[in-house]
Amino acid sequence: MKITDIRATTVTVPLEAPLRHANGCHWGRFVRTIVEVETDEGIIGLGEMGGGGESAEATFRAMKAYLLGHNPANLEEMRFKIANPTASLYNNRTQILAALEFACLDIIGQKWGVPVYEILGGKLQDEVPFASYLFFRYANAKTGEGEVRTIEQLVNHAKDLKEKYGFTSHKLKGGVFHPTYELECYKAVAEALKGDSFRFDPNAAWSTEQAIWFGQQIEHIKNDYFEDPVFGLNAMRRVREMVRIPTGTNTVVVNFEQLSANVLNPACDVILLDTTFWGGIKQCVKAAGVCETFQLGVAVHSSGELGIQLSTMLHLGAVIPNLSFAADAHYHHVTDDIIEGGKFEYKNGKIKVPNGAGLGVKLNRDKLNQYNELYKELGGYNYDKDPLRPDWCPTIPNTRWADENDDRIPQI
Numbered sequence: 001m002k003i004t005d006i007r008a009t010t011v012t013v014p015l016e017a018p019l020r021h022a023n024g025c026h027w028g029r030f031v032r033t034i035v036e037v038e039t040d041e042g043i044i045g046l047g048e049m050g051g052g053g054e055s056a057e058a059t060f061r062a063m064k065a066y067l068l069g070h071n072p073a074n075l076e077e078m079r080f081k082i083a084n085p086t087a088s089l090y091n092n093r094t095q096i097l098a099a100l101e102f103a104c105l106d107i108i109g110q111k112w113g114v115p116v117y118e119i120l121g122g123k124l125q126d127e128v129p130f131a132s133y134l135f136f137r138y139a140n141a142k143t144g145e146g147e148v149r150t151i152e153q154l155v156n157h158a159k160d161l162k163e164k165y166g167f168t169s170h171k172l173k174g175g176v177f178h179p180t181y182e183l184e185c186y187k188a189v190a191e192a193l194k195g196d197s198f199r200f201d202p203n204a205a206w207s208t209e210q211a212i213w214f215g216q217q218i219e220h221i222k223n224d225y226f227e228d229p230v231f232g233l234n235a236m237r238r239v240r241e242m243v244r245i246p247t248g249t250n251t252v253v254v255n256f257e258q259l260s261a262n263v264l265n266p267a268c269d270v271i272l273l274d275t276t277f278w279g280g281i282k283q284c285v286k287a288a289g290v291c292e293t294f295q296l297g298v299a300v301h302s303s304g305e306l307g308i309q310l311s312t313m314l315h316l317g318a319v320i321p322n323l324s325f326a327a328d329a330h331y332h333h334v335t336d337d338i339i340e341g342g343k344f345e346y347k348n349g350k351i352k353v354p355n356g357a358g359l360g361v362k363l364n365r366d367k368l369n370q371y372n373e374l375y376k377e378l379g380g381y382n383y384d385k386d387p388l389r390p391d392w393c394p395t396i397p398n399t400r401w402a403d404e405n406d407d408r409i410p411q412i
């Protein structure tokens with residue numbers, strides 16, 4: 001079997017409300033690139049990558065020079081063809097590779113008539129548990145609804161998500177407001193949902209001393225881990241020495257070089273694997289194996305997914321024996337999907353691993369066209385800018401926090 005074409009389509013899918021984070025904001029929508037890899041046998045495999053637009057689409061087109069005629073089953077060779085760690089050192093094609101790997105696994109699965117999890121060693125669980133992903137949110141400009149800014153709004157939002165989807169683990173994305181205020185927010189959520197477990201992630205916006213102070217204030221809470229309170233392996237190591245909560249990261253251990261550094265001189269206890277940022281599902285399975293060997297914890301990171309990427313997270317979660325935490329997903333904030341049958345459903349905080357051949361998802365072409373049109377209408381946005389603070393930029397550590405009393409609604 002040979003690859004005969006690679007196509008990429010940018011889509012924009014609305015969120016319930018803009019999601020605020022330490023570096024800025026998701027401006028009320030996710031922009032994603034949907035990738036289709038076609039073969040001489042007529043099988044089409046699906047991939048997905050964050051971001052999009054002309055440059056992303058052109059990058060995938062450029063990969064045809066490397067991959068037309070390539071056998072999609074030769075995944076390791078594809079890695080070296082387009083993302084050899086020395087030859088493509090400055091091209092940074094890891095995310096491109098990931099989207100193409102998803103598509104190739106989807107093709108192999110369809111060819112063999114088996115789900116991707118069977119190619120990867122077989123599933124150990126039928127469903128993958130997810131954490132609620134709590135964000136501070138601006139209100140939706142169209143409806144005026146969905147704001148999460150006050151402690152009361154946050155607690156109600158957390159309770160609402162638990163009620164609706166059944167989550168028993170909750171992640172609060174912080175780094176937006178002053179840490180003193182966010183500490184009160186986190187404690188209030190933990191108090192309101194006693195018995196559940198919690199994790200806090202300020203996207204490394206704090207100084208090390210601030211992180212140590214915050215961490216020591218929350219040691220009594222049932223924390224899964226303390227995610228990226230600071231930036232850098234050494235800063236994480238300093239926090240780990242002073243705070244009795246496992247540290248977690250999706251920032252400073254995102255490849256095998258960093259993983260080896262972290263094994264030799266531990267800074268992070270829990271590694272959040274991301275099927276995109278690590279270069280594919282297989283790379284995550286390998287990394288989970290290293291973590292198993294050195295007894296590091298494993299969780300699953302979310303980079304803001306639609307159904308194709310979510311499926312890769314489900315197959316990953318199904319096959320690794322050491323996934324000991326609920327996975328992260330932004331998915332419940334997204335209002336629609338581009339796959340047949342609509343959005344995946346949560347039941348008791350879990351999503352069923354798809355059993356169809358390949359990734360087990362098919363493109364809904366009407367939705368693909370609809371959200372491609374929406375992308376053309378709205379264009380991209382600056383993820384690392386706050387729409388209501390145009391002169392602000394994120395620094396590490398940050399000292400210029402958003403105002404928790406500011407209830408304006410960005411017209412985006």
Ligand SMILES: [Mg+2]
Pocket residue numbers: 201203227228249250
């Ligand atoms: Mg994180």
